[in-house]
Amino acid sequence: MNAQKRKWREILPILSLAFFGLIWLVPLFWTLAAAFVPTTELLNGGPIVWLQSLHFGAFEEAWGVAPFPRFYLNTIIWVFGLLAIQLVTISLAGFALARLDFRGKDQVFFLFLTQLMVPATVLILPNYQTLVALGWLDTYQGMMAPYIASAFGTFLMRQAFKQVPKELEEAARSDGASWLQVLWHVFLPVTRAPLLAFSIVSITYHWNEFLWPLLITSSVETRPLTVGLALLVQSSEIGAQWDQLSAGTLIVAVPILILIALVQKQFTNSFLSSGIK
Amino acid sequence: MSSKSMSFRLIVLLCSILLLIGGTSAQEPITLQFFYPVGVAGPLAQAIDSYVAEFNATHDHIQVEPIFTGGYAENMARATAAILSGQPPDVAILLGIDIYTLIQLEGIIPLDDYIASENGLDIDDFFEAFMANNIADDQVWSIPWQRSTPILYYNKDAFAEVGLDPETPPATWDELVEFGKQLVVSDGDNVTRWGVEVPTSFWIFANFAIQAGQHIGSLGDDPCAVYLDTPEAIEALAFLRRLQEEGVMPDGANAWGTAPADFIAGAAAMIYHSTGSLSTLLANSPFEVGTAFMPAGEAGYGANVGGGNYYIMKDIAPERQDAAWEFIRWMVRPEQIGQWGIDSGYVAPRNAAWEVDPLMSYAAEVPQASTARFQLEYAVKEFPATYGGQEIQVITTQAIEAVNTGEQSPADALAAAQERANDVLTQNGCELE
Numbered sequence: 001m002n003a004q005k006r007k008w009r010e011i012l013p014i015l016s017l018a019f020f021g022l023i024w025l026v027p028l029f030w031t032l033a034a035a036f037v038p039t040t041e042l043l044n045g046g047p048i049v050w051l052q053s054l055h056f057g058a059f060e061e062a063w064g065v066a067p068f069p070r071f072y073l074n075t076i077i078w079v080f081g082l083l084a085i086q087l088v089t090i091s092l093a094g095f096a097l098a099r100l101d102f103r104g105k106d107q108v109f110f111l112f113l114t115q116l117m118v119p120a121t122v123l124i125l126p127n128y129q130t131l132v133a134l135g136w137l138d139t140y141q142g143m144m145a146p147y148i149a150s151a152f153g154t155f156l157m158r159q160a161f162k163q164v165p166k167e168l169e170e171a172a173r174s175d176g177a178s179w180l181q182v183l184w185h186v187f188l189p190v191t192r193a194p195l196l197a198f199s200i201v202s203i204t205y206h207w208n209e210f211l212w213p214l215l216i217t218s219s220v221e222t223r224p225l226t227v228g229l230a231l232l233v234q235s236s237e238i239g240a241q242w243d244q245l246s247a248g249t250l251i252v253a254v255p256i257l258i259l260i261a262l263v264q265k266q267f268t269n270s271f272l273s274s275g276i277k
Numbered sequence: 278m279s280s281k282s283m284s285f286r287l288i289v290l291l292c293s294i295l296l297l298i299g300g301t302s303a304q305e306p307i308t309l310q311f312f313y314p315v316g317v318a319g320p321l322a323q324a325i326d327s328y329v330a331e332f333n334a335t336h337d338h339i340q341v342e343p344i345f346t347g348g349y350a351e352n353m354a355r356a357t358a359a360i361l362s363g364q365p366p367d368v369a370i371l372l373g374i375d376i377y378t379l380i381q382l383e384g385i386i387p388l389d390d391y392i393a394s395e396n397g398l399d400i401d402d403f404f405e406a407f408m409a410n411n412i413a414d415d416q417v418w419s420i421p422w423q424r425s426t427p428i429l430y431y432n433k434d435a436f437a438e439v440g441l442d443p444e445t446p447p448a449t450w451d452e453l454v455e456f457g458k459q460l461v462v463s464d465g466d467n468v469t470r471w472g473v474e475v476p477t478s479f480w481i482f483a484n485f486a487i488q489a490g491q492h493i494g495s496l497g498d499d500p501c502a503v504y505l506d507t508p509e510a511i512e513a514l515a516f517l518r519r520l521q522e523e524g525v526m527p528d529g530a531n532a533w534g535t536a537p538a539d540f541i542a543g544a545a546a547m548i549y550h551s552t553g554s555l556s557t558l559l560a561n562s563p564f565e566v567g568t569a570f571m572p573a574g575e576a577g578y579g580a581n582v583g584g585g586n587y588y589i590m591k592d593i594a595p596e597r598q599d600a601a602w603e604f605i606r607w608m609v610r611p612e613q614i615g616q617w618g619i620d621s622g623y624v625a626p627r628n629a630a631w632e633v634d635p636l637m638s639y640a641a642e643v644p645q646a647s648t649a650r651f652q653l654e655y656a657v658k659e660f661p662a663t664y665g666g667q668e669i670q671v672i673t674t675q676a677i678e679a680v681n682t683g684e685q686s687p688a689d690a691l692a693a694a695q696e697r698a699n700d701v702l703t704q705n706g707c708e709l710e
Contacts, residue, residue: 065320125358132362210347215355218310218344230347231315231322242538 034246035059058243059251065244066228067220068251074140075224078213079206082144083199090150090198094157095183099169109158115151124215131216138218147206153198160194161187200263207256225252307600309341312359312369314352314585324620332607339600341368349585350667353378360384365590368601373410373586374662376418377500381664385588387416391602398606399629406582406656407626413498419586420605421626422614425551426582426649426656427481429571434564435460435470435546446569447547450488450516453572457525460546472525474545475517476533477681479673481549483581483660485513488574492581493673494660501707503661503669505676506688506695513574514680514687521681530678551583552649553622559645568648570655578655584623615639624649661698664705672697 035058096102097109127146136142164187172182188195210226217223232248311329315321322345329343346352349372359365360382371379379385392398400408400417407421433443439459447453457472475481479493486493491509495502504510520526527545537554539545541561549571550558558566570578587605589598608614611629615636618625630636631650640647661669676694679685685693699709 061320065323124354125361128358129362132364137364211351211354214347214351215358218342227345227347231345 031246031249034242035250038243058247062232062244062247062251065231065248068225068228070220071223071225071228072255074222075207075226078140078143078224079203081140082147082206083202085144085148086150086153086202087195087199089148090153090157091183091188091195093149093154094161095179095187097154097158098161099187100179112151112154116155120146121211124212127212128215137216138222140222142216143213143222143224146212147202150198150202153202156194156198157191160191164190196263196266200260203259204256228252306338306340307597309339309368309597309600309604310366311341311343311604312346312352312356312366312371313343314346314349314370321621324617328608328613328617332604336603336607339603341604353667356384357382360590360592363592365592367590367593367597368604369588369590370422370585371419371588373419373421373424373582373584374659374666376410376413376662377664378666379588380413380418384591385418386591386598387414387418388420388589388602389416392417396603396606398609402627402629404624404626404628404650404653404656406580406653406658407624409496409658410582410662411586413500415498419588420609421586422584422609422617423621423623424582424584424586424626425553425623426580426652427484427549427551427571428580428648428652429547429569430540430550430554430558431547431567431569432540432543432562432564433567435543436567443565443567446567447572448570449573453547454520454523454525457520457547458523461524468524468527470543471527471539471545473520473547473549474526474531474536474539475520475549476536477530477674477677478533479660479670479677480581480583482513482517482673482677484549484571484579485516485574486510487579487581487657488571488576489513489516490574490576492579492657492660494581494658494662496658500663501702501709503663503695503698503702505673505698506691509576510691511687514677514691516574517677518680518683518687528681528683530681552624555645556622559643566645568645570648570652578652580652580656582653582656582659618646624653663702664707665701668701669698672701 036055038055038057093112097105097112123146131137131142131145134142134145136145168186168190169182172186177185208226209224210230213222213224214227214230217227229248229252232245313322313325326343329341333340344366346355352369353371353375356366356369356371356379360379365384376385392400398420403421406426407424408417411417411419411421429446431446436443436446436456441456441459447456453473460470460472461468462470483493486507486509489509489512491504491507493504493507493510495504517526521528536545536548536550537558540548540550540558541563543564555568571580573579587608589601589605593601608617609627611627611633612635614627615625615630615633617623618630618636619639625631625636631640631647661673663669672694676685676690679690680687684690703709
């Protein structure tokens with residue numbers, strides 16, 4: 001009796017997780033189905049026996065709509081280039097706000113918090129004008145510029161650094177380490193979890209970002225994947241062509257899905273290992 | 278921008294001009310920046326790129342750089358940002374209804390001098406309804422390009438199945454209800470085929486108001502006029518609600534994008550939709566697709582138009598404007614714009630295009646393609662060609678939604694919408710009584 005109870009206690013969470021997991025899978029399933037099944041068949045009802053009449057026509061058409069290989073490269077450069085810069089700026093800024101004493105520190109922190117509350121789209125026009133003045137339209141650095149000082153990342157790192165025990169820092173200091181060495185050898189190793197968390201948020205956000213890169217880029221050499229996808233989703237005049245739209249969605253989303261799947265373990269592990277006693 | 282950086286840039290500009298004069302004597306080609314949006318998914322961007330490539334190959338002194346700028350909203354956002362930062366494109370396709378906003382921004386130039394010049398354009402050859410949104414202050418500001426209008430699509434097989442004549446689509450509102458009732462198929466309480474699906478959209482609703490006798494937008498040159506709470510508009514919206522109450526149309530809001538899907542799937546026997554959907558519907562429907570004028574209301578047939586036109590920007594050198602005009606003129610040649618009509622599903626906006634190949638043969642082969650052209654006789658200016666037009670679109674669609682979902686009566690919803698529209702107009706400098 002007791003053993004059975006325990007068994008249920010183990011199975012129940014798995015069952016409920018599976019249930020919610022299935023709900024999450026529904027849109028993904030439909031995207032796959034719509035991409036591989038001819039539209040006429042998809043819309044004309046009946047059970048979807050999509051393994052029987054697999055077709056790749058939608059992929060071929062979607063792939064031909066934009067220079068996707070080049071767009072992949074552009075997206076990778078802009079997303080990961082930006083992340084590299086952000087990791088430097090947010091660790092330095094977070095460290096300064098958490099551990100250094102200087103005049104106006106609270107005011108600066110307050111400013112960062114206010115930036116968190118301003119939606120990025122509101123700033124598109126002033127940012128655009130700044131880029132014009134800098135001559136940075138249609139460049140990678142222009143796309144990255146507004147995000148280099150991430151308020152969210154700075155806030156996250158400040159909170160993380162605040163939790164690092166003073167003793168660790170003092171020990172390093174008494175060994176004669178400079179603050180940069182303290183940051184590198186003491187703080188960053190124990191804050192891998194928030195750094196990784198920030199990285200994932202940053203990568204997915206900018207991978208999916210559309211309006212800003214669309215507005216400031218013009219050439220094949222700079223435009224990201226989402227601009228290619230936009231060519232498939234414009235349906236203001238007609239109803240969407242579901243097969244091509246789904247194929248395009250997969251072209252854009254699959255790499256990021258794979259990345260998240262790969263990093264997921266790392267992600268949870270780093271949470272566990274960074275636990276400070 | 279500070280005046281210091283301005284003067285610095287002026288000096289740089291002067292130096293580079295001097296260098297150019299001293300350096301080379303050969304004439305450099307003018308490179309034009311051309312912004313275009315795409316309102317239809319698929320290979321349309323490729324079509325435009327290929328036309329531009331052909332233009333560039335045949336013109337030594339002008340090279341056009343086409344830049345895809347997303348949908349209409351993003352396209353306008355980018356054009357606005359570019360105009361305000363003093364670096365506009367040279368030529369752009371923008372919505373017809375954005376004309377007043379663009380004039381307010383001082384972003385565009387009137388084209389009358391070009392039209393009347395030696396290298397001009399027979400502007401009277403363009404359909405009147407497609408020119409209505411291009412004229413302000415008695416001047417022509419843009420040339421029609423990707424233009425559309427809604428029509429009625431119907432499933433001929435379904436008509437035959439219920440004993441209706443597949444060659445006689447509904448001609449009036451009452452027939453729409455009557456035919457619609459016959460076309461409904463139910464499985465118990467569950468409707469498997471609806472009679473008609475009218476998307477919940479300001480652009481479709483406007484047609485019903487015109488058919489009832491009073492357009493919700495201005496017919497003339499008045500950027501401050503919106504007529505949402507007239508008896509005709511209320512009657513039109515009440516009719517849309519009646520379609521639902523009589524069980525002909527699905528309850529609740531009907532999404533723009535799902536109507537074609539429902540039509541193809543046989544879940545709706547008739548739909549109101551843009552001509553732009555024609556090729557998708559013809560290619561994917563496993564039955565014969567009929568097209569017809571939207572049924573007439575008390576005031577007869579009526580339609581409004583939509584889509585984008587070519588504009589030439591103001592803050593660029595005169596020789597660039599000349600080059601932009603040459604480009605536009607080349608793009609709207611009858612053969613060229615006819616080809617565009619076939620590639621895109623848009624209605625070729627000038628008579629001459631329909632009288633030469635390739636469009637002439639195409640229209641003979643696909644008679645459905647001509648329905649929209651002939652309906653243009655009853656078509657008027659697109660709503661809302663006002664200041665703050667994009668906001669007023671949203672307000673109007675929300676009012677229709679409130680009625681389609683049964684939350685508000687047509688009169689209440691439209692009165693509230695009129696009030697909100699007035700606020701938007703007043704904020705944009707309109708003086709309303």
